[in-house]
Amino acid sequence: MKGLRNILATSVALAGIALTAPAIAEDGPSMDQLLNDAVSTGDVLTYGLGPQQHRFSPLDKINTETVARLVPAFAASLGGEKQRGQEAQPIVYDGVIYVTGSYSRMFAFDARTGEKLWEYNHRLPDGIMPCCDVVNRGAAIHGNKVIFATLDARLVALNRKTGKVIWNKMIADYKAGYSATAAPIIVNNLVITGNSGGEFGIVGEVQARNVETGELVWTRPVIEGHMGTLNGKENGITGKTNATWEGDMWITGGGATWLGGTYDPDTNLVFFGTGNPAPWNSHLRKGDNLYTSSTLAIDPATGVIKWHYQTTPHDGWDFDGVNEFIPFDAEFKGKKMKLGAKADRNGFFYVLDRTNGKLMNATPFVMQPTWASKIDLKTGRPVYNDDNRPGAPGTAEKGKSVFAVPSFLGGKNWMPMAYSPDTGLFYVPSNDWGMDIWNEPIAYKKGAAYLGAGFTIKPIAEDHIGALRAIDPKTGQIKWEYKNKAPLWGGVLTTRGNLVFTGTPEGYLKAFDARTGEELWKFQTGSGVVGSPVTWEMDGEQYIAVMSGWGGAVPLWGGEVAKTFKEISQGGSLWVFKLAK
Amino acid sequence: MSFTRRGFLAGAMGVGCTALIGSPLGAAPLARVKELGVLRVGLYADNRPWSWDRDGTPAGIDVDLAMAIAEQLGVKSEIALFTADEDLSDDLRNVIWRGGLLGFRRCDLMLHVPFDMQLAAREDQVVFVAPYYREEFTGLCSAQTRDCDQPPQRFVGSQIAAELDSIPDFYLVGGFGGILRGDVRHYPTGYAAALAVHDGEAEMAVATRAQIEASLAERADSGARLRKSPLPMIPSAGWDIGMAVREDSRSLGFAVEEIVAAMASDGRMAALFARHGVTWRPAAATQAIG
DSSP: OHHHHHHHHHHHHHHHHHHHSSOOOSSSOOHHHHHTTTTOOSOBOSTTSSTTOOOEEOOOSSOTTTGGGEEEEEEEEOOSSOOSOOOOBOEEETTEEEEEETTTEEEEEETTTOOEEEEEEOOOOTTOOOTTOSOOOBOEEETTEEEEEOTTSEEEEEETTTOOEEEEEESSOGGGTOBOOSOOEEETTEEEEOOBOOSTTOBOEEEEEETTTOOEEEEEESSTTOEEEETTEEEEESSOTTSSSOTTGGGGOBOOOTTOEEEETTTTEEEEEBOOBSSSOGGGSOSOOTTTTEEEEEOTTTOOEEEEEESSTTOOSOOOBOSOOEEEEEEETTEEEEEEEEEOTTSEEEEEETTTTEEEEEEEOSSOOOSEEEEOTTTOOEEEOGGGSOOOTTTSSSOOOEEESSOTTOSSOSOOOEEETTTTEEEEEEEOEEEEEEEEEEEEETTEEEEEEEEEEEEOSSSOSEEEEEEOTTTOOEEEEEEESSOOOSOEEEETTTEEEEEOTTSEEEEEETTTOOEEEEEEOSSOOOSOOEEEEETTEEEEEEEEOOOSSGGGOOHHHHTTTTTOOOOOEEEEEEEOO | OHHHHHHHHHHHHHHHHHHHHHOTTTTOHHHHHHHHTEEEEEEESSBTTTBEEETTEEESHHHHHHHHHHHHHTSEEEEEEEOOOSSHHHHHIIIIISOOTTSOOOOSEEEEEEEOHHHHHHOTTEEEEEEEEEEOEEEEEOTTOSOTTSOGGGGTTSOEEEETTSHHHHHHHHSGGGTTTTTEEEESSHHHHHHHHHTTSOSEEEEEHHHHHHHHHHTGGGOOEEOOSOOTTOSOOOEEEEEEEEGGGHHHHHHHHHHHHHHHHTTHHHHHHHTTTOOOOOOHHHHHHO
C-alpha cells in the first residue's frame, strides 16, 4: 500500500512541475499545492481531497479507537430564510473554511472559532427554474480567489479575503433553461466546469477558462455534431454528425454535464460524465445518442475527447451518466493497471482502463436492477430487458406501466463516493428504490396538451432505501453495507484512521469501521446531512467538517418514499468536530 | 354559463372544502384585489400569440384579456410573464399557490390554464374557472404544396416543422411507422414552426390552431394555407383553455368568470381574438351545457 502511495505522489509532483511552471499564484494556494492536495493534510484545497477525488485523507488521529471521543468544536449557521439543501463540501485553507450554500451563496468562517468572516449573496433573477432544489456543491480555490458556479449559470470568482467579486462570467443562458450547481475543478490554471439544465433543448458542454480572468479558453459540447472551440476558433466537431442520432434531434440532444469532473494528473485527462438524452421518450430517438449517459476523457489543454464509454446507450429511464469517474491504480487479474471506477445512476459499478476507456468489469451495486440483466464485458454494452423499457406514448390508448429499478433518481445520484488505498475498497452511497412509469393520457405543458409520463418512486425493501456499500473494485463484491431508512444523499469521506464518514437525512453524521462497516460514532446535527464531509489537521489536532441542511431532489418526490423523511426539518449549518481532550 | 361554473367548482371543492372551512381568508381575495387596486396576472413568457415579450412590453391575446378583466374589476393590471416549468402542475405551484423558489411572487390569476375535470381533481390548491377558448392541433402547408389536406406521411422527403417535445413532434416523429423521423425540423415554439413554412424553410407544420392562424395574419402574403381536414390519428381531440385562482380566492374566480362570460356573449371576446388574427372558438365546456 505504501509503495502505491509513493508512486502516486511522485507522479503528481512530476505533473505539477511540467504543467504549472510559469504561473505563480499570489496570496494563496498554487496549482502545485492543488495537485498535492491528496497528501497534504493541513488543508482541503480541492473538491474531493485531491484531483483524483478519492476523498481519502492520510490523517489517523481520529481512528477506530478514538472516534468515540469526537465532539463538536463549533457550529456556524448560514442564517437567513434561505435554508433548503446544503450539498456543499467545505474548502479549508490558511485557517479559513469556505463553504457554498443554497441559493448561490458563499461564506468564509474562521476555522478555529467558527466566526463568520464574510458572506457573498449572488443576486439571482427570479425567472430561473432550477429543476432539483437550489443547491450548490462547493467552491474551488486558487491564489487569491475562491470560485463557484451559480444557479443562473454563471461562474463567479471572489477575493478569498474579502468576498468581493474579481470576475463573473456567464457559462450559459439561464433564460434558455441552463443552471450550474457543481464544484469547479482547476487544471493547469484553467477552471473547468460543466453545465446543467432541466429545461428541454439544452446541450451539455464542458468549458475551460483562464483562472485569472475568467476568459474562455476552450469549449467542448458533448453531443455529436456540435462544434468545439479553442481560443475562440473552431476546434472540431464532437463525434460524427448523425452517426447515432436521426434527423435534427442532436441539436437539442441533452447530455448536461451537471456534476462536474475529475482530473487524473497521471494520464493528464479530465473525466466528465454526461446526462441523459432528450427527449425522454426513447422511441423518438433511435440510436445510441452519443455522447449522452457516458463518461468522456478530455484533454485538459484543448478540450478534445480522447475516449468515451457509454453506460446507458439509448437511455429510456432517465439514467444520466454524470457520476464521478474516480481514477485509481490496482492490480487487475495479476496485472498492475491504471483504472477508473464509476457507480452509475443505472445501478451498475463500472471499472474501466482509464488510458483507453475499455471496460474491465461491471457489476450491480444496488438490489435487482431490472432494465438490464448484465453488462456484456466483451461488447461493453448492457444486455437490455426489452420489456422493462417504458412504452411509446401515443401509440397505445394508455401506455402500459413498467416497474423499473433503479428509479430515475438512480442507484447513486450526485453524492460522491470515496476510495481508500488502504483497504482497496470504494465506499458508495447508494439507494435501493424503483419506479412505476406509465404514459399519462392527460397531461399539459405550457398550456397545451402533452404526452406526459407519470412516475412514482417506491422503496423495494422493507427496512431501508439508503445503503452505504463497501465495494471491491476488482470483483464488484460488496464487502459490507450499512442500511439507512431514508435515501442517502450525502458524500463520503474515508481516512487512514480506518474510518468512513457519511451523513444521513435523519440528521446524523456517522462514522463506520472501513473494514467491517461497524457503526462506531454518530452525532445529530439538527437537520438532514446531504453535504460531503472533509478532514484536515490544524494546531496538531485533526478536524472533521460537514454541512447540515436537508434538501436536494429527494424531498421533491412524494409517495411512499416521502414517509421516510417527512419529519426532517430544514437547516443550514456548518458543523466542525475534533477529539475531546 | 353559470351552470358550467358551478359544475366545475363543485369538482374542485370536493377536494378543497376542508381547507376552505378552516380558512378565515375564504372570501377575502376579490375585496383585497379591489382594495390594493391591482390584479397581478401570471402569463407564459414566449407563448405567441397568447403572451410574449414584444420589445420589453408584454403582448398577446392573453395580455389583452388580462387587461380587459382588470379594467372591468376597476383595478390596474400587473402582467407577470413567467417561464414554463416541466408541466402544468409545476406552473400552478410556482404562479398561483406557492410562488417561485427564487422570489417570483404569487399571482392573483393565471390565464391559459387547460380546463379539464380530471386535472381539476388532482390540483386541490387551485380553482379552475372561466374557460374561454377551444384549442386544437392542425396543419399549415406552404404555397407550393399541391394537396394541403393529404395525410402527413405523404410529405415524406420534405421538411416538416414542429415544436420540440410537443404532441405534434411525437405525432410526426413517432407516427406513420416513423417514416417522417428524418424530415422533422424542431423549433422552440409552435409559432416558430409555423413561421418556418411562411419563410420557405419547411413545407408543412403541425401546431395549435391559434399559432397557425396568428402566423397567417402576420405573413398574409406568403401563400401558406391552413389545413382544412383533421389530422388523422392525432392523439388529442382538442382541449379547453381557462384560468386558475388560488383555492381560497374563489370570490375573485367568480367575478372573473362573470366578466369573461359577458365578453363571450356580447362579441368582445371574438373581437379581441380577431385583433390577433385568431378566430375565437368557445370552450366546449361552455357549449355542452349552455
